[in-house]
Amino acid sequence: MAQQLNETTLNELVGRILGDLGGAVSVPLVRIGDALGLYETLKRIGPATPEELASAADCAPRYVREWLSAQAASGYVTHEDGRFSLTPEQAFVFAEPDSPANLLGGFDTAAAMFENQPKVQAAFKTGRGVAWGDLAGCMFCAVARMFRPGYVNALVQEWLPALDGVVPKLEAGAKVTDVGCGHGVSTILMAQAYPRSQFTGYDFHPASIAAATAHAMAHGVENVRFEVGTAQDFAGEDYDLVTFFDCLHDMGDPKGAATHVRKALKDGGTWMVVEPMAGDTLEDNLNPVGRLYYSASTMICVPTSLAQETGLALGAQAGERRLAEVIRAGGFRNVRRAAQTPLNMVLEAT
Numbered sequence: 001m002a003q004q005l006n007e008t009t010l011n012e013l014v015g016r017i018l019g020d021l022g023g024a025v026s027v028p029l030v031r032i033g034d035a036l037g038l039y040e041t042l043k044r045i046g047p048a049t050p051e052e053l054a055s056a057a058d059c060a061p062r063y064v065r066e067w068l069s070a071q072a073a074s075g076y077v078t079h080e081d082g083r084f085s086l087t088p089e090q091a092f093v094f095a096e097p098d099s100p101a102n103l104l105g106g107f108d109t110a111a112a113m114f115e116n117q118p119k120v121q122a123a124f125k126t127g128r129g130v131a132w133g134d135l136a137g138c139m140f141c142a143v144a145r146m147f148r149p150g151y152v153n154a155l156v157q158e159w160l161p162a163l164d165g166v167v168p169k170l171e172a173g174a175k176v177t178d179v180g181c182g183h184g185v186s187t188i189l190m191a192q193a194y195p196r197s198q199f200t201g202y203d204f205h206p207a208s209i210a211a212a213t214a215h216a217m218a219h220g221v222e223n224v225r226f227e228v229g230t231a232q233d234f235a236g237e238d239y240d241l242v243t244f245f246d247c248l249h250d251m252g253d254p255k256g257a258a259t260h261v262r263k264a265l266k267d268g269g270t271w272m273v274v275e276p277m278a279g280d281t282l283e284d285n286l287n288p289v290g291r292l293y294y295s296a297s298t299m300i301c302v303p304t305s306l307a308q309e310t311g312l313a314l315g316a317q318a319g320e321r322r323l324a325e326v327i328r329a330g331g332f333r334n335v336r337r338a339a340q341t342p343l344n345m346v347l348e349a350t
Contacts, residue, residue, distance in 0.1 A: 026074050027114075029067060030107045033094070038067065039086065042077065043095040046085035053084065100153040105146030106292075112136040112143075113299040120299050129307025132205055132250075135300065140208055143300075144183035147246055150344060151186050156193040159274070159346045162339040166241055166270050170194040174240035177202060177264070179231050179257075180247030184212025184224075190243075191216075191224040200236065202229035231257035238266040245274045246344070248326070249318050250301050252308025258330020258349075271349040273327065277342060280319035289343060293317050320345060 033039050041057045042048060048056070050065035057064070072079040076094065078087055092099045115136035123130055161167050170176070173196035178187040181201030191199045201224065203209050212226040229235060231244070231251055242261050248254050261271050276293045279285050285294065297316035305313040314322065324335040324347070332349040339346040 022074065024110075026070070026076075027107050027110050029070055030076070030094075030104070031111060033067065033071070034104050034107070038064070039091075039094040042084065043086050043091045047080070047083035048085070049083055098149065098152050100149050102149045105142060105144075105148065108138065108142035109146045109296065112139040113296070116299055120303050123303055123306070127306070129305065129311060130303035131307040132304045133207070134307075135304070139300070140205065140211070141183065144185055144211075148185050150341060151189055151245070154339075154341055154344075155186060155189050159272070159339050160190070160193075162346060163241075163270055163272060163348050164350070166272075169240050170197050173197055175236075175238060175266075176200070176241045176243065177234060177236060177239050178243045178245070179203075179229075179234055179261075180244055180250070181212060181226065182208050182245075182247075184208075184215050184226055186243065186245045187212065187224055187226070188216055188219060188221050191221050192219070195223055197223065199224040201226040202231075202234040204228065204230045232260050234260070234264070237264050239264050239269055240266060241270050241272065243272045243274070246276065248273055248275060248323065249297075249314040249316055250304045252305050252312060253310035254312055254314060254326045255329045256310065258327050258332065260330075262331040269350075271327070271332065272338075273323065273347040273349060274344055275318070275323055275347065276316045277340060277345050278317040278319045280321045284319070285317050290317060320347070323347060 036057055036059060038053065038057055038059070042053055045052065045056050050068050051061045053068065054061040054064040068077060068079070068084045071077040072084065077090060078085050086095060092101050093103055096102060112135070116130070116139065119130045119134065160170065171194060174194070176190065176197055176199045178190070178199060178201045181187045181203050184201050187199050187201035191197070201212055203212070206228050209226045209228050216224050216226065227235070232253060242265060248257065251257050265271065277289055278293065293316040301316045302313045305311055314326070320337060327335050327347070327349045334350045336348050337345055338348040
């Protein structure tokens, strides 16, 4: 006998799903608005009619009118008396690149996850991984862009000062390596802030190293270089500081990485591990942040780890307790949470 449906519960679920679908179909629209400068133009000239925005952005009015209508329905722009504008809060999210609340990189990452579906779907059947270099073509720049606002607004201002005795070393001139550096956003931010220190960024993805090198050259940063290398075999020793930004959980052998970091640090050196914010149990993570990270972990982090040697597949929501176990397995005695944001935790290992 079929169970009787609770209409209230059903309607609540359907309403939630309709909201989710609205968000999903907004991904390409937000990316169009970003790519064509519609948000930045609206911030500059608004309130504006669709025709005025279209003229200022050199776009077709009929498309802009429909786009604005969709944005207003999503609550991403404001509509009043036939004119559209961005509130300060909306501009903070969509039209200010260095804002800590800028989420445009998240939309880029979501688009890359859609593109990556066939490969991950096939891996569900085989149990094999999907290598980082085989992910969707725009994944690498999307991930760099997604994490950039957090790094720009917290790395130098809050995270490094939260570490015990690290900032004076950086100011005097320290030897630093940033492992899993990707496009080098975190590495370059540190190098710009501490010109007396020397920084080396390592990543196992050659195209990312090429992008990081070009990024450093474009910004005229001379105390940084980038090399291809893995977390288990990156070159150098006697480092004062080793940093891992949002990458330890992606590694196939994070315990091996921890062991190599311990050997590469000089006595009294520090390992800073920045990881996605997570509790230690599934119940702790049943929230909007956990929802975002579990989804990204399914499509990016777990497949990437399973494609590597060992394939521990910690996942983006491993939690502090599990991460500390992995770090201590490499020979570190002390692990503490030094800082946190709504999206990240910063662990200090010595």
